Amino acid sequence: MTETAIEFRSVVKRYGTATAVAGIDLAIAKGELVTFLGPSGCGKTTSLRLIAGLELPSEGRVFIAGRDVSRDPASARNVGMVFQSYALFPHISVLDNVAYGPVIRGTPKAQAQARAREILEQVGLGGLEARLPAELSGGQQQRVAVARAIVQQPDVILFDEPLSNVDAKLRRKVREEIRSLQRRFGLTAVYVTHDQEEALAVSDRIVVMDKGRIVQVGAPADLYERPATPFIANFIGDANLIAGQVVQGHFTAPGLSLALSGPDGAATVSVRPERIALRAGGDAQVTSVSYLGSRMEYGLDTPAGEILVSRPITEPRFAAGDRVSLHFDPAALIRVA
Amino acid sequence: MSGIFSGRVGLAWPGLFGIGVLALPWYKGGAFTASALVEGLAGRVWLLPLVLTAAGLMALALIARDWRIQGVTPALVGAALVWLLLQGFGIGLRGPALPGIAVLFPQAAAGQPGFGLGAWAAGLALIGALAEVLAARGFCRGERFPAFAIVGIVAALSLFVFFPILRLMSAAFVAPDGTLSTIPFLNRITAADLWSLGCVTGAGRCGVVVNSLVLGILSAAIATGLGLGLALLVARTDFRLKRLLRALAILPVITPPFVVGVAIIVLFGRTGFVTVEVAEWFGVRPGRWVYGLPGILIAQVLAFAPVTFLVILSGLEAINPTLEEASTTLGARPVTTFRTVTWPLLRPALAAAFLLAFIESLSDFGNPMVLGGSYDVLSTKIFFAVVGAQYDLGQAATLSLLLLALTVGAFWVQARWLGRASYVTVSGKSDAGLVAPAPPLIKWAAMAAVLPFVILTVGVYAIVLAGGFVKDIARQDLTPTFGHLWTAFSVEVGERGVQLFGSAWDSMITTLWVSALSAPLTMAIGILTAWLIARQDFAGKRAFEFGTLLSFAIPGTVVGVSYIAAFNVPPIDITGTMWILVICFVFRNMPVGMRAGIAALAQIDRSMEEASQTMGAGGGRVLRDVVLPLIRPAMFTALVYSFVTAMTAVSAVIFLVSARHNMATAYIMGRVENGEYALAIAYSTVLMLVMIACVAGMNWVVGKRRLGRRSGLALPAE
Numbered sequence A: 001m002t003e004t005a006i007e008f009r010s011v012v013k014r015y016g017t018a019t020a021v022a023g024i025d026l027a028i029a030k031g032e033l034v035t036f037l038g039p040s041g042c043g044k045t046t047s048l049r050l051i052a053g054l055e056l057p058s059e060g061r062v063f064i065a066g067r068d069v070s071r072d073p074a075s076a077r078n079v080g081m082v083f084q085s086y087a088l089f090p091h092i093s094v095l096d097n098v099a100y101g102p103v104i105r106g107t108p109k110a111q112a113q114a115r116a117r118e119i120l121e122q123v124g125l126g127g128l129e130a131r132l133p134a135e136l137s138g139g140q141q142q143r144v145a146v147a148r149a150i151v152q153q154p155d156v157i158l159f160d161e162p163l164s165n166v167d168a169k170l171r172r173k174v175r176e177e178i179r180s181l182q183r184r185f186g187l188t189a190v191y192v193t194h195d196q197e198e199a200l201a202v203s204d205r206i207v208v209m210d211k212g213r214i215v216q217v218g219a220p221a222d223l224y225e226r227p228a229t230p231f232i233a234n235f236i237g238d239a240n241l242i243a244g245q246v247v248q249g250h251f252t253a254p255g256l257s258l259a260l261s262g263p264d265g266a267a268t269v270s271v272r273p274e275r276i277a278l279r280a281g282g283d284a285q286v287t288s289v290s291y292l293g294s295r296m297e298y299g300l301d302t303p304a305g306e307i308l309v310s311r312p313i314t315e316p317r318f319a320a321g322d323r324v325s326l327h328f329d330p331a332a333l334i335r336v337a
Numbered sequence B: 001m002s003g004i005f006s007g008r009v010g011l012a013w014p015g016l017f018g019i020g021v022l023a024l025p026w027y028k029g030g031a032f033t034a035s036a037l038v039e040g041l042a043g044r045v046w047l048l049p050l051v052l053t054a055a056g057l058m059a060l061a062l063i064a065r066d067w068r069i070q071g072v073t074p075a076l077v078g079a080a081l082v083w084l085l086l087q088g089f090g091i092g093l094r095g096p097a098l099p100g101i102a103v104l105f106p107q108a109a110a111g112q113p114g115f116g117l118g119a120w121a122a123g124l125a126l127i128g129a130l131a132e133v134l135a136a137r138g139f140c141r142g143e144r145f146p147a148f149a150i151v152g153i154v155a156a157l158s159l160f161v162f163f164p165i166l167r168l169m170s171a172a173f174v175a176p177d178g179t180l181s182t183i184p185f186l187n188r189i190t191a192a193d194l195w196s197l198g199c200v201t202g203a204g205r206c207g208v209v210v211n212s213l214v215l216g217i218l219s220a221a222i223a224t225g226l227g228l229g230l231a232l233l234v235a236r237t238d239f240r241l242k243r244l245l246r247a248l249a250i251l252p253v254i255t256p257p258f259v260v261g262v263a264i265i266v267l268f269g270r271t272g273f274v275t276v277e278v279a280e281w282f283g284v285r286p287g288r289w290v291y292g293l294p295g296i297l298i299a300q301v302l303a304f305a306p307v308t309f310l311v312i313l314s315g316l317e318a319i320n321p322t323l324e325e326a327s328t329t330l331g332a333r334p335v336t337t338f339r340t341v342t343w344p345l346l347r348p349a350l351a352a353a354f355l356l357a358f359i360e361s362l363s364d365f366g367n368p369m370v371l372g373g374s375y376d377v378l379s380t381k382i383f384f385a386v387v388g389a390q391y392d393l394g395q396a397a398t399l400s401l402l403l404l405a406l407t408v409g410a411f412w413v414q415a416r417w418l419g420r421a422s423y424v425t426v427s428g429k430s431d432a433g434l435v436a437p438a439p440p441l442i443k444w445a446a447m448a449a450v451l452p453f454v455i456l457t458v459g460v461y462a463i464v465l466a467g468g469f470v471k472d473i474a475r476q477d478l479t480p481t482f483g484h485l486w487t488a489f490s491v492e493v494g495e496r497g498v499q500l501f502g503s504a505w506d507s508m509i510t511t512l513w514v515s516a517l518s519a520p521l522t523m524a525i526g527i528l529t530a531w532l533i534a535r536q537d538f539a540g541k542r543a544f545e546f547g548t549l550l551s552f553a554i555p556g557t558v559v560g561v562s563y564i565a566a567f568n569v570p571p572i573d574i575t576g577t578m579w580i581l582v583i584c585f586v587f588r589n590m591p592v593g594m595r596a597g598i599a600a601l602a603q604i605d606r607s608m609e610e611a612s613q614t615m616g617a618g619g620g621r622v623l624r625d626v627v628l629p630l631i632r633p634a635m636f637t638a639l640v641y642s643f644v645t646a647m648t649a650v651s652a653v654i655f656l657v658s659a660r661h662n663m664a665t666a667y668i669m670g671r672v673e674n675g676e677y678a679l680a681i682a683y684s685t686v687l688m689l690v691m692i693a694c695v696a697g698m699n700w701v702v703g704k705r706r707l708g709r710r711s712g713l714a715l716p717a718e
């Protein structure tokens, strides 16, 4: 087991009567990039702020680098944070923004500025030190924010939806930059997003949250291929959820019978739309057809309910009203309930 | 200050507590050798528990790794604080003031003087220690600076706002023979000269309360109407003199009290300019009509209309023009649009303006003093109960409570109706659409109302400008002279350097000192409070907020009487010092700094402060590095306002000045009472010039520093 950088032990955060974080346990390893993913209001930002010390837990304990920091204010922790709005200080230069942390923590000013210059160079902002933040583009401002967060070699760097103020076109590039910086500096990072695609792309591990709780933790492929609950199956990628029965190694639903090991009883399975093949003729009917450029998407009416299927553009196409049959890849069936 | 708050754990507080009980004179005026320990051993044994807890706390701080988180610390600190207050208030100058003390401490019969340096140091140390203890237990997210600020401000407000009011209440129940009972209070509060409706029924005069209410309602209604007219002219017409109107609105702020009243007498009194002219032209016999309700009304409307104007103007400018446009596109005539859209949207601003003027009118002391004649109002009646021949604190306290009930009631109504919107001015100005010009009918009505107001203002200020520099303005002797100025501010250059001979120098110098001391303090406390309210989450925040704003609704007269009731006797006997004047101004004016600060902070992305925190800055550092540079304009506003108010306020200080520390306004009032109008006017003019010079100076100093450019990004966090 690698060294633990951050640990939540039964952490609860309440605001008055509302519970934002309803008891989470989690360990984050050193050098890992972990994403908190979940719908809006599920407690991601609050969890992040609990690490930063911008909120203190109502119950439970938070450890950073093995030390109990549950009662420590933000200023007593060594944490870097990149805010959604970047939160650069508008009244001082880029260089002073980056040198601010070291100066506060007692580094002599000249030394702090030298260090800031170095980091700015490394994030590709050499030459812009004297500018005010307002004189930079959005992307540059974000890099200043990142430089400012990592200049003190923090125990962990926190990102709260860092792409929400970035143009849609640039998002992929920026998130790759963040990922490569994190790897290059060997940083432990916690990244908050509500966008599953972003989470899948950047994370070592994803923590899926719902209503203040953790519902599943795993590598991107784990979550996508083995969702633990219907909520996750639906939240990460598209999923067809089919209700039926498991009897002696077979899952049955109206018009379906597929091999599935596991205990007998009522069951819900999840099947990804791209894991279902279609052939002409059968008991299902095409109700809608969408051309998505790279794929075709069909809405089907089947005895087991409505099902979404996604097929490569290169396959023969169907039209609304066509009758088709569905062919499941047995390995694609995931029992989620 | 960061030395105490950042870095090492706050050992300073137990240390200060120790110094307070061991090394400083415990009592006011005491010798340096007379510490609490010495006094305690010499017979005042009730001081020994304090010495013991101080020793305990210091030992704990030296032995334990972190004294703040020890289980006994809260009990020690709490007990010491309670005991400090209990013994202070329990044993007065002439012996026990609380029952039971005499039995417990027979030695207390000899009494004890008020708090001295040592006691103040101990109090401060305990407040600091309390903040440390709370912060260590998660209060203010564990941040020590905000915790200290909150505990400190709550303590200061309790001591200098709520405690005096409590003393006032108890004073209202004191019988002339000094015993406590409800009967004198009931007698005073039901007296006929308070509630009589004689002037209506024809059986003599009306009661003071009735007079005050009539004046308040009339004055607020007229001022609101005028304010509306002015605001409409400025915001909704092409009226040419907009800038002049805005400039006129500043005048009342820098006008010393009494001088407007004097000018009105000079204009409309029995021998006044206007009176004489009118008498000649129309053959009307000159009368004394101006003394009483009409005179006070004129003076108050002149003073309040600019305030209501500004309130209504901001309301008018906040109305989204697209709403009015929509109505017009739907085919409504301008008058209909005004009646159905603009007016309803404006109603909250009108209500706010009315209540503000109502509170101001009830609190006004200067104008009824000069112009009241036999028309008594609560504020003047209170003054004469304390200052007059019969010193009757019980009567003054009772009347003060009545006045307080009225203003706080109005304040409460305002807070309930208008909620937070009343003091957080969100600059939600929409740039879409053009404002609808006011319909002609309304424009002309506004003009007709505003014109007399403008003429009157110009007339009054012409008198104010000229009156000090002519021989006798009241008798229309307009020979130019510097005689009055010389009387007030003569200097002599002799062997011993420059000597200030003029009769006004003392009060002028005190006034400048008090203003210069109180303005930065007021600004600091106001802005700090704004920051706490806008940025910190803590238990009891709503009560804290209401409490701080409430001090705005306490009339100056009431503050004056309550300070006399509270601070004339030990343990906190500070009447007659300059500090009581400074303290009085700080707590009266701090809500203005607060409002300015809250409005400014609402525009600033809070995550900048959080960023600073995550980079290692404690609360004080965040304030200094991030918040203050970004809200400098609000700080300037607060500074100027507190400075100017301290120079022109009269209602509270009139009770608190002493022979040694007289203030300009009190001096001017003395001259007015003696009929020395010209001298009063000359002094007022000098005061106004000094204020303008000081404000310009501050502006120059502040303006020279480059204001940082704001980032365009201020997105709220999700």
Ligand SMILES: Nc1ncnc2c1ncn2[C@@H]1O[C@H](COP(=O)(O)OP(=O)(O)O)[C@@H](O)[C@H]1O
Binding pocket: A015, A018, A019, A020, A038, A039, A040, A041, A042, A043, A044, A045, A046, A047, B718
């Ligand atoms: N300061 C606060 N006061 C009260 N409720 C809050 C506060 N911050 C967050 N919440 C509530 O806690 C819940 C979780 O919020 P948050 O962590 O911001 O969600 P997310 O970042 O996942 O969208 C929400 O219901 C939110 O309304």
Ligand SMILES: [Mg+2]
Binding pocket: A044, A045, A046, B718
């Ligand atoms: Mg969030």
